[in-house]
Amino acid sequence: MTGTTPNDTLVATDIRKTFRRSNGLFSPASETRALKGVSFEVTPGEIFGIVGESGCGKSTLARILVGLEEADGGSLALGARTLFGPGAPTVSAVNRGIQMVFQDPYASLNPRMCVGDAVAEGLAIANVPRAEREERVAETLSLVGLTPQDARKYPFQFSGGQRQRICIARALVMEPAFLLADEAVSALDVSVQMQILNMLLDLRDRIGVSIIFITHDISVVDYLCDRVMVVYDGEVVEFGEKTAVLDHPQNAYTQRLIQSVPRL
Amino acid sequence: MKFDFFNLKFILGGLLLGLVLFLAIFGPILTPHTANHQSLMDSLVPPLSEGHILGTDHLGRDILARMISGARVSLAIAGSVVLISGVVGVLIGALSGYLRGTWDLVTQKIVESFWAFPPILLAIAILAFFGQSLTNVILALTIQRWIPYSRMARAQAMVLRSRAYVEASSVMGGGLAWILRRHILPNLMASAIIVGTFSMATAILAEASLSFLGLGVPPQIATWGGMLAEGRSYITRAWWLAVMPGVGIFITVLSLNLLGDWLRDQYDPKKNLNLV
Numbered sequence: 001m002t003g004t005t006p007n008d009t010l011v012a013t014d015i016r017k018t019f020r021r022s023n024g025l026f027s028p029a030s031e032t033r034a035l036k037g038v039s040f041e042v043t044p045g046e047i048f049g050i051v052g053e054s055g056c057g058k059s060t061l062a063r064i065l066v067g068l069e070e071a072d073g074g075s076l077a078l079g080a081r082t083l084f085g086p087g088a089p090t091v092s093a094v095n096r097g098i099q100m101v102f103q104d105p106y107a108s109l110n111p112r113m114c115v116g117d118a119v120a121e122g123l124a125i126a127n128v129p130r131a132e133r134e135e136r137v138a139e140t141l142s143l144v145g146l147t148p149q150d151a152r153k154y155p156f157q158f159s160g161g162q163r164q165r166i167c168i169a170r171a172l173v174m175e176p177a178f179l180l181a182d183e184a185v186s187a188l189d190v191s192v193q194m195q196i197l198n199m200l201l202d203l204r205d206r207i208g209v210s211i212i213f214i215t216h217d218i219s220v221v222d223y224l225c226d227r228v229m230v231v232y233d234g235e236v237v238e239f240g241e242k243t244a245v246l247d248h249p250q251n252a253y254t255q256r257l258i259q260s261v262p263r264l
Numbered sequence: 265m266k267f268d269f270f271n272l273k274f275i276l277g278g279l280l281l282g283l284v285l286f287l288a289i290f291g292p293i294l295t296p297h298t299a300n301h302q303s304l305m306d307s308l309v310p311p312l313s314e315g316h317i318l319g320t321d322h323l324g325r326d327i328l329a330r331m332i333s334g335a336r337v338s339l340a341i342a343g344s345v346v347l348i349s350g351v352v353g354v355l356i357g358a359l360s361g362y363l364r365g366t367w368d369l370v371t372q373k374i375v376e377s378f379w380a381f382p383p384i385l386l387a388i389a390i391l392a393f394f395g396q397s398l399t400n401v402i403l404a405l406t407i408q409r410w411i412p413y414s415r416m417a418r419a420q421a422m423v424l425r426s427r428a429y430v431e432a433s434s435v436m437g438g439g440l441a442w443i444l445r446r447h448i449l450p451n452l453m454a455s456a457i458i459v460g461t462f463s464m465a466t467a468i469l470a471e472a473s474l475s476f477l478g479l480g481v482p483p484q485i486a487t488w489g490g491m492l493a494e495g496r497s498y499i500t501r502a503w504w505l506a507v508m509p510g511v512g513i514f515i516t517v518l519s520l521n522l523l524g525d526w527l528r529d530q531y532d533p534k535k536n537l538n539l540v
Contacts, residue, residue: 066435067435068431068434068435092437093434093435093436093437094435094436094437095437099435099436100431100432100435102428102431102432103428104428107427107428107429108428108429108432109429110427110429110446110447110450110451111451112450112451113446113450118429121432121433121436121438121446122436122437125433125436125437125438125439125442126437167432170432170436171432174436
């Protein structure tokens with residue numbers, strides 16, 4: 001439904017974003033340069049990690065990729081399709097083929113919507129007939145390790161980890177080429193984190209979805225990702241295969257970041 | 265959502281409001297008289313007399329029949345005012361909080377300028393300008409009463425718009441109408457109902473004040489405020505003329521406040537409820 005095939009590469013070129021805040025009439029507006037030209041590419045079927053401390057711009061990058069925020073400059077292309085960029089019309093969020101999983105599993109689900117309706121929301125917006133919606137919801141819920149009967153329950157009946165599974169199902173039902181997870185396991189405790197990470201690995205193998213995983217946690221990157229990009233203060237400081245970056249970091253910031261995490 | 269129905273506020277408020285509603289709906293069964301039937305031979309009959317349970321006024325009109333008419337007028341006006349102002353206020357406020365920007369700025373300036381007028385003065389001005397009628401009373405009372413709803417809805421919408429489920433919805437293609445209908449409005453309904461309950465109480469008071477001043481519905485319709493105004497000059501000789509409509513207003517407003525209070529307690533997050 002998104003018009004993308006699973007063998008398209010996502011190419012981001014020189015993405016820039018500056019936030020301006022007015023300080024009243026008499027003082028100049030203050031500027032925060034959240035992204036100072038970020039370029040990378042994600043190949044089909046890979047799990048791509050974006051690491052950095054809070055405030056480094058990684059969440060802004062995520063919001064720009066899915067279309068919640070507009071970039072000031074740069075371009076994004078999926079295969080031959082330009083999603084945004086100079087001289088090209090900006091493709092709306094739903095048509096980009098990138099779906100997002102958010103950090104807080106408790107704020108990610110509308111408490112007044114049953115799970116079936118929440119997962120089917122994107123399909124309902126696209127006017128998919130009810131029978132087909134129910135079928136696809138049941139399918140997707142089984143894919144993330146829940147039962148089709150769970151569709152009738154409400155979010156408060158689920159734990160944080162289960163809610164995150166529901167959010168992943170809600171994203172997957174849209175059949176995206178890319179799943180963008182912004183700190184998707186940071187709010188969960190360690191054993192539940194592990195279950196979700198294993199499920200993501202399994203999903204990649206079974207349905208071939210590419211995953212962009214944003215995190216501050218080096219150990220999660222180590223477990224999950226194929227390639228890593230380290231972002232510091234709005235700039236990419238290191239980029240490459242996971243093993244290369246984690247075992248032989250070239251950049252001073254990356255070295256400090258890796259040293260700060262106890263590794264087993 | 266579990267409501268605690270064995271609660272003094274709910275039982276008392278429900279009983280009193282039930283009494284007023286019963287009076288308004290089934291009142292004519294209780295008395296053979298009509299609200300405007302005069303009988304000068306029976307003027308100023310005290311309460312609990314033969315044929316006139318609540319007595320009669322200076323023109324011999326049955327107080328119970330007039331109380332019933334008053335209850336109907338009060339509830340009809342307050343009900344429509346709450347409904348209209350609630351729908352208008354919630355929609356404007358939710359749009360304002362969700363869209364922000366120019367729309368928000370413009371509506372907030374309108375809200376502030378309405379807020380600058382004393383409510384009763386504005387209502388009097390509107391009625392003096394447009395003339396007395398049922399619809400004009402409703403208009404005069406509605407024109408300020410949508411503001412508390414819009415403020416509440418705006419504040420809630422500003423919180424809700426940055427919720428992850430609203431952002432997820434827009435990533436999945438949800439437009440303004442979809443997000444308002446499926447996410448914003450259902451989540452601020454509870455607060456709107458609470459505002460509505462209290463607003464209904466003040467609407468009844470405002471309607472009574474207008475009638476008391478002779479600016480409410482046309483004078484041939486008996487209202488609690490009008491009865492109070494007429495009974496005022498007889499207060500030393502025939503207390504029931506003023507006390508009966510006063511009790512009517514008191515009971516209705518008290519019951520609505522009790523119910524509103526109870527509802528607010530039920531939705532209080534400290535009562536282990538996960539509301540928003």
